[in-house]
Amino acid sequence: MRILIAIGIVAVLLLAGLYYWDTDPEHPAPEATLSPDSLSAAAEAFSDPPAEWEYRFPADHGNHPEQFGEYWWFAGRLRDDTGRMRGFQLAIYRLALSRDTPDTASRWDTRDLYRGQFLLEPYGSDPVHAEERFGRDALDLSGSDEQRAWIEDWSVVHDPDCRCFRLRASTSDSRLHLTLHPSTPKPVHLRGIPGLDPLEPGSHGYWWPGLQVTGEFEHEGELASVTGDAVLEHVWGRRLPVAQGQLTLNRLWLSLDDGTAVRCMQLRRRGPGGVPLGDCLIHAPDAEPARIASAALAPVEAGDGDYPLHWRLEAEEHRIALGIRAPRERAAPAFRLPLWSGLMQADGSLKGEPVQGWGWLELSGY
Numbered sequence: 001m002r003i004l005i006a007i008g009i010v011a012v013l014l015l016a017g018l019y020y021w022d023t024d025p026e027h028p029a030p031e032a033t034l035s036p037d038s039l040s041a042a043a044e045a046f047s048d049p050p051a052e053w054e055y056r057f058p059a060d061h062g063n064h065p066e067q068f069g070e071y072w073w074f075a076g077r078l079r080d081d082t083g084r085m086r087g088f089q090l091a092i093y094r095l096a097l098s099r100d101t102p103d104t105a106s107r108w109d110t111r112d113l114y115r116g117q118f119l120l121e122p123y124g125s126d127p128v129h130a131e132e133r134f135g136r137d138a139l140d141l142s143g144s145d146e147q148r149a150w151i152e153d154w155s156v157v158h159d160p161d162c163r164c165f166r167l168r169a170s171t172s173d174s175r176l177h178l179t180l181h182p183s184t185p186k187p188v189h190l191r192g193i194p195g196l197d198p199l200e201p202g203s204h205g206y207w208w209p210g211l212q213v214t215g216e217f218e219h220e221g222e223l224a225s226v227t228g229d230a231v232l233e234h235v236w237g238r239r240l241p242v243a244q245g246q247l248t249l250n251r252l253w254l255s256l257d258d259g260t261a262v263r264c265m266q267l268r269r270r271g272p273g274g275v276p277l278g279d280c281l282i283h284a285p286d287a288e289p290a291r292i293a294s295a296a297l298a299p300v301e302a303g304d305g306d307y308p309l310h311w312r313l314e315a316e317e318h319r320i321a322l323g324i325r326a327p328r329e330r331a332a333p334a335f336r337l338p339l340w341s342g343l344m345q346a347d348g349s350l351k352g353e354p355v356q357g358w359g360w361l362e363l364s365g366y
Contacts, residue, residue, distance in 0.1 A: 043068050046096070046238050053204040055189055060206070061158035061165075063094070063144035064236040065112075070094045072149050072156045074167060074180070075253065075360040076213055076230025077343060086217070086226075087121035087343030088176060089360065090169050092149045092156060114142040116151040118169045119333055120176070121343050122219070128342070130333030131171050165211070165232065178215035180230055182208060188263075188281065188289050190235065202239025208232040209253070209261035209283065229255060231360065233263075243365025246270050247277075252297065252311070252324070254346050256357035259285040262313070266294045270366065282318055292318060307332060307340040307363050313348075322348035324359060339364040 046068040064070055075089040093115045113136050120129040135142030135151045143150060148157040157166045165180040187208035213228040231253045243249035247267045254262040264280035278294035296315040299308035300323075309326040324346045332340040344359040 043238055048202045048239065049204050049237050053189075053191065055204075055206070057186070058158055058160050058163075059146065061234065062146035063149065065096070065144075067236040068096050068238040070144070070236040071234070073233045073235075074156065074165075074230055076180075076211070076228050077358050078178075078213065078215075078217060078226040078228040080217065080224040080226050082224075087119075087360070088178075088230075089117065089119040089341060090154065090156065090167055090176075091117040092144075092151060092154070093117075094144055094149065112137045112143070114144075114149075114151050115337075116154050116169075117335065117341075118154060118171065119341055120171070120174055125328070128330055128333065129171050129174055130335065132335050132337075167215075173220050175218040176215070178213055178226075178230075180211040180213050180232070183210040183212050184208075187232070188283055190233075203235055203237030205233065205235030205237075207253075207263050207281070209255055209263075210259070231255065231261070243267070248363065248365035250297070251362045252280075252313075252344070252359060254313075254322070254324070254344075254357055254359035256346065256350065256355050258350065258353070258355055260350060260355070260357075262292075262359075264292075264294065264297045264313070266297055280313070280315075282315075282320070290318065292320075296320075307366055309340070309361070311361075319351045320349070322346045322350075322355075324361070326361070337364070338366070340366070 046066075049067060071091060071093040073089075073091040076087070078086045078088060095113045097111055097113065114134065116133040116135075118131050122129065133151045133154065137143045141152060147160070148155055150156075154169045155167070158164075159166055162179075163182070167176065167178040167180065169176050187206035190205045190207055209231045211230040211232060213226070213230050215226055217224050217226045233253075246269055248270050250264070250266045250268060252262070252264040256262070261283045262280055263283075264278070266276050266278035268274070268276040276294045276297075280292040280294060280297060281289045282292055283289040292315045297311060297313050300310040300312055301308055309329065311324040313320060313322045313324060324344050326342055327345050330342065332338065340361070340363045342361060344361045346355075346357040346359055349355060
């Protein structure tokens, strides 16, 4: 199965870029009109990364401009000094329009388009704050380099001095400044699209659960120190997983209280029937990551067109049985790219022992 970079992300970035160009009277749209066909042609101009990627850190924390697409994705939970818990997500996506750097001197020339996604789940029944931004690598308003990716004042940075990550994001009434320290010496390498495209990798990256978080959260003028934990996923290449046709894309990350982490990526039919494609990775402390068949993850209430927010993960060979649900029912964020994304709670057993944890679920294609 050949899966190009997420068509939804491509379309949204394309529309955002055209809107910006067309509404700027001093810098009208280029003569060559962008279209899905031209984007497909741009993708075909890139080669798939090598089947065996030699990971090199800290270089691989930065950008990979030779690759067609890339994303930096962070999510976690935060607790302030009064015990209030919040969830957060910050993601930055990059899409290349060309292999080559523009050969003119204009600062308005564009090679890469960017999309940012920032979501805050406040304490209790307060409304969710969700915002997305679009940009291009002109005038340094958006971009990525060896250490960071940014859209205006949103940024994800790897700091080699502290071997940590620094996140900054804000909305009209909230601001988040976080430092994330890894609790394990190295991330889990992701080779190809696990279970989806085993013969044609097309993408590489890594998953890093268990990041320890400190920082500040400000809301409506009230500043609080926060601590917590988070997960990072950074992927680059020409073929990234995508919901397509009648297939939904379900992605789940779990952090359990015994230190075990789980990552699931699944393509599932929107309606009943069919065998889901994909798999899960389970990473226990002091053990190598192991695979779980994607069919082990299933919605308890599938629904037809609605987002299922109650799931089960069961795998006899790993002696894992978890119920996973959203802490509260809530609507999907009002993003141009339709999806549901939010904090989850996990409860069940692992190797015969009771276990609890938290997670993050992202559903698209519904």
